[in-house]
Amino acid sequence: MRPSFSVVLATILVAATTAGVCSAGVELSPELNESSYLLSCPSAEQIVKEVTQAAVQRNPAVAPKLLRLHFHDCFVRGCDGSILLNSTPGNKAEKDAPPSLTLGGYEIIDEIKTKLEERCPQVVSCADIVALAARDAVSFLHGSYSLWPVPTGRKDGRISRAEEAVANIPSPFSDFATLRRRFQSKGLDVVDLVALSGAHTIGVSHCESFAKRLYNFTGKGDADPSLDKRYADFLRRKCPPKFNNGVTVEMDPNSSLSFDSHYYQVVEQHMGLFRSDAALxxxxxxxxxxxxxxxxxxxxAKFAHSVVKMGRIAGDGVEIRKHCWVVN
Structure with a gap:
């Protein structure tokens, strides 16, 4: 018999209290709160919500893209909007690093920023827009008003380096020990790792991110023995040896537009798409x-707790950008 929601939520809150708010030397932002724009831009969150939900209504596949933007932003230099900055002569930015090349949703962030600049010039940070849009996109897809609270008050950073994305973003090829180290380095524990991995319940992936499990797992032309054989056969049909990387596969089979716990059933059935899923x-x-x-x-409940915790990783923000893709 599984525990009730109230029991689980109580357990989570006790764990959060006893664990503290910081580990591994990672600074969490104490100044964030849910009323940052109450006086300076009262309509800020409503504007984010309206633009985001209209975008998801047009194309539900936008929701996982916006959620991934938030994750990638916070895992490099903290939640400071650095994932949005364009490369410049002499500097390759995070968005152009290999782990970020399949990200999307930038145009939605820009649309939100444009509307906010018209209403409240240089008040709402790009980093906050990313955090709010992730929540609103997933909530709309799930059919809920607000799946988790989003404390705001982040500032935008001025530094974005591709090599830092490579060094910090967990790879889909990671084993458990590597995943645990990457998360611990951000002040996130094993519970957060498992909960945030549940984001794979929505969205798709390109063949390149998992093909090694099908054809060359140990470098000897073999397949990953932990992968369900029938599922592996299905993936080989979708992604033959000379695959077109424009092909995509659902990360959560037959449930990629439902934000629910189905992903964990799939993982237990050895049908997690990535090596990092199987590693759990x-x-x-x-x-x-x-x-x-x-x-x-x-x-x-646990995803809400962990994504808020991740969203509090302090960034290097020093300004409110007028345009999200370039420093002031």
């Missing part, structure tokens, strides 16, 4: 958490 079963604690989060209420 390598550790006894994370494997237990995978099973625990198969309940929708449990997953939604």
């Amino acid at each position: 079963l390598e550790d006894s604690t994370s494997a237990w958490l995978v099973d625990f989060m198969r309940n929708d209420d449990v997953f939604l």
